[in-house]
Amino acid sequence: MTRTRILITGASAGLGAAMARDFARKGRHLALCARRLDALTALREELIAAHPGIVVAVRALDVDDHAAVPRAFGELRDELGGLDRVIVNAGIGKGAVIGSGRPGANLATVTTNLVSALAQAEAALEIFRAQHSGHLVLVSSMSAVRGLPGKKAAYSASKAGLAALGEALATELAGSPIAVTTLLPGFIATDMAARAGDTRMVAPLDKGVTAMIAAIEKERRRACVPAWPWRLIDLVLPHLPDAAVSRMS
Numbered sequence: 001m002t003r004t005r006i007l008i009t010g011a012s013a014g015l016g017a018a019m020a021r022d023f024a025r026k027g028r029h030l031a032l033c034a035r036r037l038d039a040l041t042a043l044r045e046e047l048i049a050a051h052p053g054i055v056v057a058v059r060a061l062d063v064d065d066h067a068a069v070p071r072a073f074g075e076l077r078d079e080l081g082g083l084d085r086v087i088v089n090a091g092i093g094k095g096a097v098i099g100s101g102r103p104g105a106n107l108a109t110v111t112t113n114l115v116s117a118l119a120q121a122e123a124a125l126e127i128f129r130a131q132h133s134g135h136l137v138l139v140s141s142m143s144a145v146r147g148l149p150g151k152k153a154a155y156s157a158s159k160a161g162l163a164a165l166g167e168a169l170a171t172e173l174a175g176s177p178i179a180v181t182t183l184l185p186g187f188i189a190t191d192m193a194a195r196a197g198d199t200r201m202v203a204p205l206d207k208g209v210t211a212m213i214a215a216i217e218k219e220r221r222r223a224c225v226p227a228w229p230w231r232l233i234d235l236v237l238p239h240l241p242d243a244a245v246s247r248m249s
Contacts, residue, residue: 001219003028003084003085003135004027004028004029004084005028005029005030005031005080005081005082005083005084005085006023006028006029006030006031006083006084006085006086006087007030007031007032007033007073007076007077007083007085007086007087007124008020008023008030008031008032008033008087008089009033009034009061009063009086009087009088009089009090009120010033010034010063010089010090010091011030011032011033011034011040011043011089012032012034012035012036012039012040012043013034013036013039013190014190015089015139015185015188015190015205015208015209015212016032016034016087016089016090017039017043018205018206018209019087019089019209019212019213020032020043020047021046021047022209022210022213023213024047024050024051024054024056025050025051027051027053027054028054029054029055029056029080030047030054030055030056030057031056031057031058031059031076031077031079031080031083032044032056032057032058032059033058033059033060033061033063033072033076033090034060034061034090035060035061035062036060037058037059037060040058040059040060041058043056043058044056044058055079055080057076057079057080059072059075059076063090063112063116063117063119063120064111064112064116066115066116066119069116069119069120069122069123070119070122070123070126073086073120073123073124073127074123074127077127082131083124083127083128083134084133084134084135085134085135085136085137085216086120086123086124086127086128086134086135086136086137087137087139087216088117088120088121088124088136088137088138088139089137089139090112090116090117090120091112091113091117091139092108092109092112092113093109093155094106094108094109094155095109095151095152095153095154095155096151097150097151097153098153098154105154106153106154107154109154109155109158110154110157110158110161112158113155113158113159113161113162114158114161114162114165117138117162117165118165121136121138121165121169124136125169125178128178129178132177133177133178134177134178134179135178135179135180135181135216135219136169136178136179136180136181137180137181137182137183137216138162138163138165138166138180138181138182138183139183139185139212140159140160140162140163140166140182140183140184140185141155141156141159141184141185142184142185142186142187142224142230142233142234142237143155143156143159143160144156144159144160144162144163144184145160145184145233145234145237145238146237146238146240146245147160148245148248149245149246150246152248162182163182163184163222166180166181166182166222167182167222170182170221170222179219180221181215181216181219181220181221181222181223182221182222182223183212183215183216183223183225184222184223184224184225184230184234185208185212185224185225185230186203186208186224186225186226186229186230186233187202187203188202188203188204188205188207188208188209188226189202189203189204189205189208190205203226207226208225208226211225211226211227212225
């Protein structure tokens with residue numbers, strides 16, 4: 001099935017903007033959300049200039065404003081005449097050692113990456129249930145596979161929670177006209193990865209996003225991307241000794 005009307009949150013930069021460019025090349029119509037309307041507007045102009053046959057709708061949206069999420073999704077659905085796929089991509093990577101007196105970064109990370117992702121899933125699935133079709137994509141992380149210590153603890157916990165949500169929804173909706181995909185990207189070259197100091201095994205942005213789009217289009221239930229080396233790491237990481245995992249923090 002070709003999903004022609006795609007909503008992406010966190011679309012103003014990084015993985016979200018790169019996915020938007022890839023889908024635009026495929027001729028898909030897009031609904032793009034992010035906090036920075038100026039960046040979204042610039043992206044919209046770029047995409048329409050390069051691909052004049054597509055429709056690109058944009059909305060300023062802070063996903064932490066949970067009441068605003070269903071309103072924005074509903075407006076974008078109406079503008080595109082329906083939504084075939086929603087990609088819950090908005091996320092942050094703040095973090096501090098738990099108990100170090102800096103709880104704000106950890107609370108913000110868990111709120112955006114898990115609670116606000118749930119708000120987006122609620123809004124998307126309400127639309128999909130009403131129209132009896134749709135594809136929900138949750139962008140988790142390889143950090144979900146095993147709890148990482150130190151300043152990454154809250155981040156990995158938030159992404160593990162999101163992955164568990166995706167698993168639960170995929171089980172619930174199996175056999176229905178609604179598909180659910182959970183993506184677990186490894187290290188992909190984005191500004192967030194650079195700020196986090198992740199330089200090991202970093203995939204170029206284009207390679208990482210190509211792998212993400214391929215898994216999304218196949219509507220796989222769970223996908224570690226890019227496949228190499230992350231499928232292997234997915235198998236190995238839960239069994240590594242604590243000392244090895246500590247070096248990843």
